[in-house]
Amino acid sequence: MPSSCPRALLLTGVAGVGKSTVADAIGGILTATGLATAVVDADALAQFGPPPTRGFHDHLKCANLAAVWPNYRAAGARFVVVSAAIDSASLRDRYAGSLAGCAVQTVRLIAPTDTIRDRLHGRDNGPKLARHLTTLADQEARLSAIALEDFTVANDRPITVVAREVITRAGWLAEAG
Numbered sequence: 001m002p003s004s005c006p007r008a009l010l011l012t013g014v015a016g017v018g019k020s021t022v023a024d025a026i027g028g029i030l031t032a033t034g035l036a037t038a039v040v041d042a043d044a045l046a047q048f049g050p051p052p053t054r055g056f057h058d059h060l061k062c063a064n065l066a067a068v069w070p071n072y073r074a075a076g077a078r079f080v081v082v083s084a085a086i087d088s089a090s091l092r093d094r095y096a097g098s099l100a101g102c103a104v105q106t107v108r109l110i111a112p113t114d115t116i117r118d119r120l121h122g123r124d125n126g127p128k129l130a131r132h133l134t135t136l137a138d139q140e141a142r143l144s145a146i147a148l149e150d151f152t153v154a155n156d157r158p159i160t161v162v163a164r165e166v167i168t169r170a171g172w173l174a175e176a177g
Contacts, residue, residue: 025163042084
């Protein structure tokens with residue numbers, strides 16, 4: 001795609017790695033430099049329950065992203081940062097397809113397992129916490145094995161450092177100043 005087309009980052013990784021936090025920080029950096037930027041937490045696009053079928057939430061997230069992206073674009077957004085748990089090539093492709101006209105890069109955030117566990121304990125509880133903790137090692141191994149990302153960034157440093165590394169490696173830093 002031409003460099004003048006909108007650019008998108010799909011931030012992915014295991015639960016608790018900091019996808020939404022990093023997305024917000026990237027949006028803040030880009031916006032502060034005058035670049036029109038949309039930040040979308042995919043989880044917020046599918047707060048619906050109980051799901052009628054398996055895979056329903058992923059489908060709803062992608063459909064809703066496809067519906068809101070044109071509104072951001074019409075408002076002048078040149079950049080969009082989406083935080084989403086993406087665990088297959090087909091789901092990554094569905095997210096990319098929801099961002100019509102964008103040059104899309106996928107970034108997997110990583111962090112030490114103990115750091116992720118601490119974050120999960122700080123935000124979740126009950127069955128949700130137990131589910132995330134029980135599946136954490138398997139999810140980390142699966143994401144490493146399938147390597148859906150264009151690059152990985154360690155999210156175990158100050159958030160602005162992580163956000164700047166992401167936009168630098170994505171080639172957006174020159175535009176962000």
